[in-house]
Amino acid sequence: MIITKQKPLDDLLNSLEDGPVFIVGCSECATLCHTGGEKEVLDMKKILEAKNLQVPGWVVLDPACHLQNDKRLLKPHEEELKKAKKVLVLACGNGVQTLTDIIKDADVVAGTDSLFLGEIKHVNEFEKRCIMCGECLLDSYGGICPVSRCPKFMLNGPCGGSKDGKCEVDPNLECVWNVIYKHLKDKGKLQLLKNIQRPKDWSKSTMMRRVL
Amino acid sequence: MEYKNKSNLEKVLSEGKFAVTAEIGPPKGSDPDQIKQKAEILKGYAHAYNITDNQAAVVRMSSLAGCCILLGMEMEPVMQMACRDRNRIALQSDVLGASALGIRNILFITGDHQSLGNHPSSRGVYDIDSIQLIQIVKNMRDNGIFQNGEEILRGNPSIFIGSAANPYATPYEIRVDRLEKKIYAGVDFIQTQSVFNIERFNEWMDEVRSRGLDKKVHILAGVTPLKSIKMTERMKYYIPGVDVPDAIEKRMKNASDPKKEGYEIALEIIKEIKKIKGIHGVHITALFWESIIPSLISESGLVPR
Numbered sequence: 001m002i003i004t005k006q007k008p009l010d011d012l013l014n015s016l017e018d019g020p021v022f023i024v025g026c027s028e029c030a031t032l033c034h035t036g037g038e039k040e041v042l043d044m045k046k047i048l049e050a051k052n053l054q055v056p057g058w059v060v061l062d063p064a065c066h067l068q069n070d071k072r073l074l075k076p077h078e079e080e081l082k083k084a085k086k087v088l089v090l091a092c093g094n095g096v097q098t099l100t101d102i103i104k105d106a107d108v109v110a111g112t113d114s115l116f117l118g119e120i121k122h123v124n125e126f127e128k129r130c131i132m133c134g135e136c137l138l139d140s141y142g143g144i145c146p147v148s149r150c151p152k153f154m155l156n157g158p159c160g161g162s163k164d165g166k167c168e169v170d171p172n173l174e175c176v177w178n179v180i181y182k183h184l185k186d187k188g189k190l191q192l193l194k195n196i197q198r199p200k201d202w203s204k205s206t207m208m209r210r211v212l
Numbered sequence: 213m214e215y216k217n218k219s220n221l222e223k224v225l226s227e228g229k230f231a232v233t234a235e236i237g238p239p240k241g242s243d244p245d246q247i248k249q250k251a252e253i254l255k256g257y258a259h260a261y262n263i264t265d266n267q268a269a270v271v272r273m274s275s276l277a278g279c280c281i282l283l284g285m286e287m288e289p290v291m292q293m294a295c296r297d298r299n300r301i302a303l304q305s306d307v308l309g310a311s312a313l314g315i316r317n318i319l320f321i322t323g324d325h326q327s328l329g330n331h332p333s334s335r336g337v338y339d340i341d342s343i344q345l346i347q348i349v350k351n352m353r354d355n356g357i358f359q360n361g362e363e364i365l366r367g368n369p370s371i372f373i374g375s376a377a378n379p380y381a382t383p384y385e386i387r388v389d390r391l392e393k394k395i396y397a398g399v400d401f402i403q404t405q406s407v408f409n410i411e412r413f414n415e416w417m418d419e420v421r422s423r424g425l426d427k428k429v430h431i432l433a434g435v436t437p438l439k440s441i442k443m444t445e446r447m448k449y450y451i452p453g454v455d456v457p458d459a460i461e462k463r464m465k466n467a468s469d470p471k472k473e474g475y476e477i478a479l480e481i482i483k484e485i486k487k488i489k490g491i492h493g494v495h496i497t498a499l500f501w502e503s504i505i506p507s508l509i510s511e512s513g514l515v516p517r
Contacts, residue, residue: 151325151327151336152295152296152322152323152325152336152338152341153338153341154322154338154341155341155344156341156343156344156390156393157343157386157389157390157393158381158382158383158386158390159322159341159381160322160376160377160378160380160381160405160452160453161324161325161381161452161453162381162382162383162453163381163382163452163453164382165382165383168324168325168328168452168453169325169327169328175382177383177386178382178383181383181385181386182383185385193386193389194389194393196343196344196347196393196396196397197344198344199300199339199340199344199348199359200339200340202339
């Protein structure tokens with residue numbers, strides 16, 4: 001899931017200027033992150049109205065990153081959209097850009113910061129699990145990813161900064177290499193770590209490729 | 213006698229002598245005199261001198277420039293190279309450049325994370341890790357091949373390959389495995405994290421010897437004299453990967469002259485290290501206290517002849 005966080009309200013108000021504002025939410029990730037579901041869209045509507053900004057309409061897209069579906073779902077809101085000068089999108093960076101493709105006159109405003117692709121551990125507690133590097137190495141590490149979970153992308157074991165199983169970058173962060181080691185030890189598969197993992201082939205990453 | 217890399221450090225170690233290296237931290241500025249002054253103090257007391265590479269992720273004069281200043285003073289440098297700030301193109305390029313300028317020892321490390329330094333908003337590179345870099349440089353030197361498989365057109369880099377090892381980081385069980393991987397990748401010498409906890413260091417060395425690794429790589433044990441109580445606390449609680457035992461912290465706190473106590477502790481640690489089978493030298497890192505190194509080396513009976 002794409003984990004998002006709402007931008008600071010002052011930044012949003014700054015971008016929204018005098019409105020009027022049409023608000024867009026997303027039924028998928030942003031709903032699960034509590035950043036762009038129906039509840040958050042309606043809360044935002046109240047906040048903006050309290051700041052004397054008009055909100056002529058709102059919609060929760062299903063999901064915001066689906067171009068053709070968005071066009072269909074926005075049809076009934078054409079009149080409301082005509083009144084808006086700003087379209088505030090409470091979805092991930094992809095959702096924002098899909099709206100940019102569709103909205104012609106009003107300015108599209110990103111309402112969230114997209115953080116990472118991660119797992120929901122508990123309500124409102126998320127953990128990064130994948131950076132979509134284009135060449136999955138999980139099988140070499142017993143299904144635990146050092147590329148996305150080690151701040152130094154160490155592929156050949158932990159660096160010299162791990163202490164009591166924690167990462168040098170943040171003492172609250174478990175060193176992923178500690179997790180990998182324990183997991184493979186329990187499974188009797190520590191020999192997986194003996195081979196030198198070659199430099200990663202970043203040409204397989206889709207970072208610079210825009211279409212598949 | 214001709215040595216393949218013309219590194220004095222390699223010559224000393226291959227002759228089975230106890231080697232001494234000392235660290236020089238480059239300045240936060242472009243004034244070459246700051247390196248020259250430190251170097252003058254240390255000249256003659258070590259076989260080679262490390263110049264750190266933006267250590268602790270704090271911007272300083274480049275290691276390559278510092279090493280060239282040392283070469284001009286006829287002192288042998290160990291250039292440090294971290295994977296944090298350069299991708300494989302820049303790293304290989306700098307290895308070629310260093311070799312062209314006459315640098316014969318390079319120490320390859322992954323590097324302290326940028327979030328701990330003085331530019332925490334920077335983006336780290338970490339295209340490759342230290343083990344991969346060791347393997348790449350070994351292949352450049354011995355086979356004339358770049359990481360991508362292309363041949364070096366003219367002039368393989370002539371480098372004595374070093375790296376670091378930290379017996380104190382966790383999980384302990386994987387620490388000798390990491391060393392073994394570095395040896396397999398092609399490392400020639402190792403400088404360890406500063407030793408304060410001798411007991412744990414001995415445990416690590418027992419495992420190193422039981423796998424016969426002390427015969428395959430030259431290990432220099434790190435020594436850092438503690439200058440003050442503040443520095444002791446900083447090393448113990450804030451520097452990643454350092455293990456200062458409570459007993460040493462207590463000695464420093466109870467001492468009437470902490471500077472003298474720190475010096476005495478360093479002397480004791482060197483004495484202990486010299487007894488350990490399989491240790492081929494010491495690497496002295498006196499953070500912002502380079503002036504203490506000559507007497508520490510003299511009193512330990514380690515002055516190179």
